[in-house]
Amino acid sequence: MRTSYQYRLKPTKKQAEIIDNTLDMLRCQYNYQLGQRLEWYEMNRCPIDRCSLIVCHIPELKDKPNRFSQQATLTQLKKDRPWYKSIHSQVLQEVPKKVEIAFDRWLKGDSNGSRCGKPRFKGKGQYKTFTYPQFKKEHLNNDKITLSKIGVVKVIIHRQVPDGFDIKTVSITKKAGGYYVTLSLEDKTVPTIKPDFDVNNIVGIDVGLIDFIVTSDDDRIAAPKFLRKAERKLKSAQRRVSRRKKGSNRRKKAIKKLGIQHKKVADTRKDFHFKTANNLLKKYDVVAVEKLNIKGLAKTRLAKSVNDAGWGQFLSILTVKAENAGLKVIAVNPNGTSLECSSCSTKVKKPLSQRIHNCPNCKVSLCRDLNASLNIKNRGTHDLKAQKMSSMRSL
Incomplete structure (x- = not known):
């Protein structure tokens, strides 16, 4: 875990x-090494390394950094x-790793195949985190943490590190509110699946802009709209x-x-996401969600409301919390969940403004979002059974 x-x-x-x-020197090194890679890409992007004309000269290809x-x-x-000697060697070695990750995500994409934009040079104040890849647990003592090349720094321990967990990495981050340390913890003895895991204890959730989530049990949580509520203060501060x-x-x-x-807005939203995910996982063992294209939705006319809701962050938190608790989050195909009738599977076309689902076939009438969450639950149950069958066949 x-x-x-x-x-x-x-x-x-x-x-x-x-x-x-330290952050500013690491930023300069990041920009320099990213520049090396971009220069290599511009000089070697063409696969042709020779020409049929004798007079034409093509320079030799450079080795890829x-x-x-x-x-x-x-x-x-x-x-x-020599001033770079003031930075811990392993912290400095993490910079090429960051550059490689950013560069490869642009050219190759991540594990899911989705590619990111071209990496940019970081301006002053934009490089905000550095990492110690190795850390001894005894360097964290009560309310003090010992950081190499920085010294003994006071830290506010608002919760103790659980017994049995090893500290793998330590990251120092500068935010608007001050400086923070993030401990990456690991305990290999924690089971990946909960002993009393119940496959039938499943719920489907439909995320939205009016109601943040609507469950298949007809529980609703209104969208908090933290950004909208803070707009006046943000506007005044920006002015x-x-x-x-x-x-x-x-x-x-x-x-x-x-x-x-x-x-403050981001922290309040994140706290709301954690509490909502925690309440769901206390009640259910399996949570079925839609596999939404949130990046695409964030480019529509509803972009501000979609970003304010923070569906991507919520689903990420829900997935991680479920894995840590030995539970499961299953993502289903979102196509037609709002149109398909949860009772008889008849497709009923309706505009987005129509919030009630009325089926002409089975005469069922219920909330559009509740109907979608029931469809998500049914698809999640079907996918879960299919996964179980395939795992049994592989055995």
């Missing part, structure tokens, strides 16, 4: 300055720029930034206040 705990750091003024300098070749240059970097002179200290303070307002 793998999980993460995040705590707030209370560094001294000198330690905060060291963290800021990779994580290990770029890590090998860090020794010379410290000789040419204050616009009025300040660029490069002035007053503008920097205004930007920081704006960032704190945005962080």
Whole structure:
């Protein structure tokens, strides 16, 4: 089992300055190594390496930079720029790894095959996290954590690390509200499936903009609309930034206040998602959800409301929490869940403004979202049985 705990750091003024300098130096190194890869791509993107004309000259192809070749240059970097010696060697070695992940997601895509946009150079203040890939548990003692090249930093431990968990990595992050440390924890003894796991204890949920979720048991949670409620404060903070002179200290303070307002909205939304996921998993062993194209929905005229709801973050949290609890989240095909009748499977076409499902075949009448959640539950049950049959055949 793998999980993460995040705590707030209370560094001294000198330690905060060291963290800021470290982040800025890592940003410069990230941009330099990303530039190497983009230069290689521009020079070698054409597969043709020779020409039939004698007079035509094509330069030799350069070797592709990779994580290990770029890590090998860090020794010379410290000789040419001695100030990089103030950064822990393993922290510096994580930069080529980040560059490789960003570059490969652009060209090859992730494990699901979805590709990201072209990686960009990071401006000042945009590189916000660095990682220690190895960490000894004894370096976290009560309310103090020992970070190499930074020192002993005060940390607010609002919950203890569970017994049996090993600290795999430690990440330091700078946010609008201060500095945070994230511990990646692992315990291999925790079972992946709950002992009393009940396949029949399943629920289907339909996410929406009016009701955040509607379950197949007709439980509803209204959409909280955190961004909409905070728009007046955000607008005021943004106007204050616009009025300040660029490069002035007053503008920097205004930007920081704006960032704190945005962080408050994001934190409140995330807390709501965690609590909603926790309540679902306390009640059910299997949760069936739609496999939505949220990126596509975020490009429609409902983009602001979709981003405010944060369906992607909620489904991600729900999936991770279910795996950690030994439960299951199953994603089903979303096509036609709102049109298909949950009682007789007849497709009933209706506009988005029509919120009641009236079936002309079986005469059933119920809420459109409830009908969709029942269809999601039925599809989830079917997919679960199919997975069980295929696993039995493989045995």
